[in-house]
Amino acid sequence: MKFFIDTANLDQIAQAQALGVLDGVTTNPSLMAREGIKGADRIMAHYKAICDLVDDCVSAEVISTDYHGMMREAEMLAAIDPKIVVKIPMLADGIKAIKSLYEMDVRTNCTLIFGAGQALLAAKAGATYVSPFIGRLDDLAIEGIDLIRQLVDIFDVQGFETQVLAASIRSPLHIVQCAEAGAQVATCPLSAIMGLVNHPLTEKGLAQFLADHAKNNG
Ligand code: G3P
Numbered sequence: 001m002k003f004f005i006d007t008a009n010l011d012q013i014a015q016a017q018a019l020g021v022l023d024g025v026t027t028n029p030s031l032m033a034r035e036g037i038k039g040a041d042r043i044m045a046h047y048k049a050i051c052d053l054v055d056d057c058v059s060a061e062v063i064s065t066d067y068h069g070m071m072r073e074a075e076m077l078a079a080i081d082p083k084i085v086v087k088i089p090m091l092a093d094g095i096k097a098i099k100s101l102y103e104m105d106v107r108t109n110c111t112l113i114f115g116a117g118q119a120l121l122a123a124k125a126g127a128t129y130v131s132p133f134i135g136r137l138d139d140l141a142i143e144g145i146d147l148i149r150q151l152v153d154i155f156d157v158q159g160f161e162t163q164v165l166a167a168s169i170r171s172p173l174h175i176v177q178c179a180e181a182g183a184q185v186a187t188c189p190l191s192a193i194m195g196l197v198n199h200p201l202t203e204k205g206l207a208q209f210l211a212d213h214a215k216n217n218g
Pocket residue numbers: 006026028133135136167168169187
């Protein structure tokens with residue numbers, strides 16, 4: 001499973017990249033707003049700065065909701081850097097845009113997926129990734145991880161190349177569940193990735209090893 005970090009914060013992206021396990025970044029307009037990035041020029045420059053920190057796959061989302069607007073933005077975003085993946089919202093015009101971008105060899109990530117039918121349409125149109133939001137389903141007392149399992153099964157049975165990019169991940173447990181379910185990618189906050197490192201028995205065991213070494217070596 002590939003690990004993406006779900007943030008527009010450059011320090012957090014650099015920290016995750018330094019761990020050596022990062023495969024990409026996802027952003028959205030809310031995450032850009034959280035960093036105070038506004039205005040077309042600053043937004044474009046920020047995407048470029050993110051691209052310069054990582055090896056590949058930086059999802060940058062369009063703001064338009066009509067086909068022509070999405071295509072215009074997609075072309076501008078894709079021109080920033082070959083690492084850019086254009087993020088398109090799940091809309092009828094979005095599906096049309098994904099199809100056109102597929103034909104132009106531009107990678108896409110269809111976002112705001114909450115049902116299997118939506119993911120199926122995006123895959124048919126040629127999306128590189130679909131982003132089911134599992135945390136937001138959990139918030140409604142609907143098991144988000146069930147949607148991941150369902151999409152992995154459908155894409156496998158149907159032979160789609162589209163990858164399941166599990167999004168709206170809130171915890172280390174979500175990451176482990178996504179890996180178990182066969183998601184090809186999980187995009188996670190840094191806190192959830194770092195949460196995978198820790199186990200109290202690891203800490204206790206290491207303290208014991210170091211104490212024994214110190215006693216034995218004076
Ligand atoms: O990748 C989508 C993600 O940013 C949404 O996460 O926590 O706002 O549901 P959240």
